[in-house]
Amino acid sequence: MALTVVLLVFALAMGLGLAARRGRQMDLEQWTIGRRGFGSILVFLLMAGEIYTTFTFLGASGYAYGRGAPAFYIIAYGVVAYALGYWFLPRVWRYANDHGLITQADFFAHRFDSRGLGIAVGLIGVVAMLPYLALQLEGLGLIVQITTQNAVGSTTAIVIGTIGLVFYVVISGIHASAWTAVAKDILVLGLAVFLGLYLPYHAYGGIGDMFHKLAVEFPHLLNLHDPQGPLWFSTTVLVSALGFWMWPHAFAYTFSARDEHIFRRNAIYLPLYQLLLLFIFFAGFAALGIVPGLSKPDLALLAASASTLPGWVLGLIGGAGLLAALVPGSLLLIVTAALLAKNGLALLPGFDTEQRTHLAARILVLPIAIGAAAFAIFGNTGIVGLLLLGYSYISQLFPALAFSFLSRRRVGSAAVYAGLASGALVVTILTLTHKHVVTLLPFLPRALTGLNDGIAALVVNIAMLLLVHAFTVRRPEPLPQV
Amino acid sequence: MNFSGEHHPRLITTVRAALALIPVIALLVGPFFLNRTRPFILGLPFLMFWISAWAVIAAAAMGGVYWLDPRRKTHGKDRD
Numbered sequence: 001m002a003l004t005v006v007l008l009v010f011a012l013a014m015g016l017g018l019a020a021r022r023g024r025q026m027d028l029e030q031w032t033i034g035r036r037g038f039g040s041i042l043v044f045l046l047m048a049g050e051i052y053t054t055f056t057f058l059g060a061s062g063y064a065y066g067r068g069a070p071a072f073y074i075i076a077y078g079v080v081a082y083a084l085g086y087w088f089l090p091r092v093w094r095y096a097n098d099h100g101l102i103t104q105a106d107f108f109a110h111r112f113d114s115r116g117l118g119i120a121v122g123l124i125g126v127v128a129m130l131p132y133l134a135l136q137l138e139g140l141g142l143i144v145q146i147t148t149q150n151a152v153g154s155t156t157a158i159v160i161g162t163i164g165l166v167f168y169v170v171i172s173g174i175h176a177s178a179w180t181a182v183a184k185d186i187l188v189l190g191l192a193v194f195l196g197l198y199l200p201y202h203a204y205g206g207i208g209d210m211f212h213k214l215a216v217e218f219p220h221l222l223n224l225h226d227p228q229g230p231l232w233f234s235t236t237v238l239v240s241a242l243g244f245w246m247w248p249h250a251f252a253y254t255f256s257a258r259d260e261h262i263f264r265r266n267a268i269y270l271p272l273y274q275l276l277l278l279f280i281f282f283a284g285f286a287a288l289g290i291v292p293g294l295s296k297p298d299l300a301l302l303a304a305s306a307s308t309l310p311g312w313v314l315g316l317i318g319g320a321g322l323l324a325a326l327v328p329g330s331l332l333l334i335v336t337a338a339l340l341a342k343n344g345l346a347l348l349p350g351f352d353t354e355q356r357t358h359l360a361a362r363i364l365v366l367p368i369a370i371g372a373a374a375f376a377i378f379g380n381t382g383i384v385g386l387l388l389l390g391y392s393y394i395s396q397l398f399p400a401l402a403f404s405f406l407s408r409r410r411v412g413s414a415a416v417y418a419g420l421a422s423g424a425l426v427v428t429i430l431t432l433t434h435k436h437v438v439t440l441l442p443f444l445p446r447a448l449t450g451l452n453d454g455i456a457a458l459v460v461n462i463a464m465l466l467l468v469h470a471f472t473v474r475r476p477e478p479l480p481q482v
Numbered sequence: 483m484n485f486s487g488e489h490h491p492r493l494i495t496t497v498r499a500a501l502a503l504i505p506v507i508a509l510l511v512g513p514f515f516l517n518r519t520r521p522f523i524l525g526l527p528f529l530m531f532w533i534s535a536w537a538v539i540a541a542a543a544m545g546g547v548y549w550l551d552p553r554r555k556t557h558g559k560d561r562d
């Protein structure tokens with residue numbers, strides 16, 4: 001029964017993805033950013049696609065199950081990011097629209113007048129997105145395997161999902177992501193609300209009763225404690241919010257918007273949409289009463305569902321998990337291919353016409369997808385670590401971009417390189433030595449335990465950027481204000 | 483009623499900045515002082531209620547920021 005439902009959802013996704021192409025002449029701009037023609041709802045769903053991914057069914061509920069209150073940082077950072085986006089996104093959109101930019105690397109190359117910086121930003125983007133894509137595929141495999149109760153193994157699910165993904169991405173581009181996003185959000189949100197109400201009711205008799213009982217059984221889960229104390233919470237919310245808009249695919253859905261007011265209106269609704277994650281947390285907490293002591297907390301929501309719900313509901317969860325992987329997965333795939341083609345290959349002779357760049361991007365989809373799928377199937381231990389590293393690298397782009405909008409003088413590419421490289425170096429040292437800022441610099445007070453490492457990297461980044469900016473030759477021309 | 487920026491531009495800018503910043507500060511600073519389980523409100527432990535409530539307030543506040551945005555009036559003159 002579950003298998004039939006999962007297959008139906010998969011067929012629906014493929015149908016929507018392929019139909020999305022109808023009546024459109026495809027070129028690189030159409031394929032990557034929908035020729036800047038998406039209205040409020042599609043842009044909203046692409047943005048929200050970031051919130052409701054396979055991570056929602058695995059990591060987010062697992063965080064509530066395993067650690068409790070710290071999970072709420074996910075709701076908090078979204079709210080901070082959207083407030084930031086109100087001012088930030090219209091400026092980014094306007095600049096890209098005025099200059100006909102398609103990728104994030106285009107944006108940096110144009111904004112800082114440096115083709116080399118474009119290549120560097122493109123590379124960082126590709127390195128950060130590949131583990132993200134692999135993680136979505138791995139999540140897809142896990143969700144389908146558990147919800148179909150091993151009728152479909154995770155490797156089979158990953159292979160079939162990847163084939164479908166390649167097929168509809170090559171044909172419809174970002175239109176496939178947008179159309180599937182509609183089906184995905186209806187299904188995911190419906191299930192989130194249902195599971196968030198049903199599982200607490202089933203295990204504890206209701207949400208209020210659940211928390212009162214958890215306060216006795218697991219009191220430490222209901223507020224923050226070191227090493228994830230208030231300082232951890234606050235700095236992690238800040239770093240995550242600053243990094244949120246720095247993903248290359250965030251630029252893609254920003255560029256896809258028809259006008260800049262879309263971002264301002266969406267900033268009103270997105271916090272409420274983000275709040276629906278509460279239900280996912282409720283499901284994670286309820287799993288403590290249904291399937292206690294799991295060795296893998298990420299499986300909390302799925303395991304609790306599998307032990308309490310009939311096959312067809314599990315099938316819907318499996319289908320939702322599939323869509324939750326396909327939508328962000330397709331966007332990641334498109335943007336990675338576009339970056340490699342437009343900001344890499346297109347600089348070589350022979351690939352420099354628009355038509356050839358577009359063809360190259362669509363052909364590149366296949367090797368990228370195969371690479372990510374192989375990563376998801378064989379390399380499962382290192383993915384989360386790589387994703388965190390990628391996230392830290394990506395957020396290092398924020399200071400340069402912020403300065404370029406705040407300062408009237410053009411920030412030179414040398415200053416941007418210096419900031420990026422030093423920030424990335426700090427991140428790399430902290431990651432490779434498995435140390436935190438406080439353990440690496442023992443003279444810092446113990447009160448700083450929990451300080452997010454990204455903050456340290458950003459501080460070094462900003463300091464270097466300002467230093468080099470102060471010492472480099474000032475260009476006479478002022479930066480066009482946007 | 484005319485709340486347009488033409489009459490009180492500086493006041494409007496201050497109000498909009500405050501509306502956007504207050505939820506952010508409540509979320510970033512609040513947990514240092516309100517990291518507690520009780521009292522339960524609407525069934526939620528206090529800190530969880532605090533974070534959730536500010537997500538709702540932030541939505542309303544951003545609505546206010548948009549309503550007071552002088553650029554809102556130019557809407558419709560953009561390209562289709």
